[in-house]
Amino acid sequence: MIFSPPVVHPLTDLKVVLLSGLSDPSDCALSRTQQRFLDQIAAPGESKIYANFPYIKPVRDEQAAIPIIPASWRNLSQFLKARHSPYRDQAVRHWEALVQSCRRLLVITISCGLEILNAALSTGIRPEVLDILALGPVARCRPDASHLLVRGSRDYVVNPFFREVDLIVRDIGHMDYLNHPVILELANKRLQMM
Numbered sequence: 001m002i003f004s005p006p007v008v009h010p011l012t013d014l015k016v017v018l019l020s021g022l023s024d025p026s027d028c029a030l031s032r033t034q035q036r037f038l039d040q041i042a043a044p045g046e047s048k049i050y051a052n053f054p055y056i057k058p059v060r061d062e063q064a065a066i067p068i069i070p071a072s073w074r075n076l077s078q079f080l081k082a083r084h085s086p087y088r089d090q091a092v093r094h095w096e097a098l099v100q101s102c103r104r105l106l107v108i109t110i111s112c113g114l115e116i117l118n119a120a121l122s123t124g125i126r127p128e129v130l131d132i133l134a135l136g137p138v139a140r141c142r143p144d145a146s147h148l149l150v151r152g153s154r155d156y157v158v159n160p161f162f163r164e165v166d167l168i169v170r171d172i173g174h175m176d177y178l179n180h181p182v183i184l185e186l187a188n189k190r191l192q193m194m
Contacts, residue, residue, distance in 0.1 A: 002090045004056050009101035014105045015046040016191070017055065017098070019113035029058035037178040044190045045168040047102075053116060080095035083140075088119045095120035097189060099129060104194045107132050108187060110177060111157070114139035119143060131190050137162055150186065152176060 009015070018034055028051040030038070038048050051058050081087035099105060107130060109117055114137045121127055127145035132148045138161050142149065149165040151158045152172025158165070169182050178181050 001056055002054055002094070003024060003088060004054070006036055006094045006097035007057070009049070009055070009098060010046070012044075012047050012102050014043060014104045014106070014191075014194070015049060015098065015102040016041055016043050016047050017049045017053070018110065019053045019110050019117055020110035021112045021116070027059045028052045028054065028056050035180050037184065037187075040184055043106075043191055049098075053113070054091065058150070083119045083122070084113075088122075090126065091116060092120050092123050095125050096174060100128050103129060105130050106187070106191055106194065109137065109173065110136045111136050112138045117123065120142050131194050133187055133190050135183065136174050137165070148186065148190065150177070150183070152180075173183070 016038065018030065018038065020034075025143065030050060030052055034052075035050060038050060041048065049055050054185065061148075107117060111131060114132070114134045118139050119142060121130075121144050127143075130143075130145040132143050132145055132147035134143070134147055136151060136155050136158055138157060139147050140161070148167060149162055150167045150169060151165040152174070153168055153170045154176075157174040167186075169172040169180065172180050172183075
C-alpha cells in the first residue's frame, strides 16, 4: 500500500484521520470500532477520512479479522521500517498529499501509528497545521507538533516507550482506547482547540 501513488484528497478546512499500524498491509480499511469512533467525532462528514494510512481507498468495507500474532508482527515491521528508506520516503509522499488538502489536521494515532507519523514529521511537513491525539503511543520520541500522549492504566505496551505521558485514563488496555467515552471527549476537545 505504501508504494501506491498518493491519493488526491478533496480540499477541506479540516481533516480528521486515524493512524495505526496496518494489521492487514494489503488494505487500508478501518475496523468497525474505528469507523464508529470517527462517526461520533464532532466534525463535518467531509472532513473525516474513513481509511487508515496511507489513506488509499479501502478494498473492503471493514478491516479483515487478523489473529493477534500476525497482526502484532506486521505492526512491529511497520514500526521498524518507519524511519528508514524506502518506507519513510513513500510515507512522506502520502503525508504531503494529505497535509496539502487542508488547513487543519487532527491525527489520532493508535499504538505504532505515532512512530509512522514521526517519520513523516521528521521531514518538516507543516507541523503547524497538525494536532495529535496519541493513544497508547508506541514511538521512539514525542512528535514535533502539538500533541497529547494518552496511556490507559492497563496498557503496559506503552511503558518501554513512554514512562511519562500527558494523561492516564483508568481501565483502558492497549486495544480498548476507541471504546472508551473519555477518548471521544478528548478528541472533540482537541478539535475545539484547533
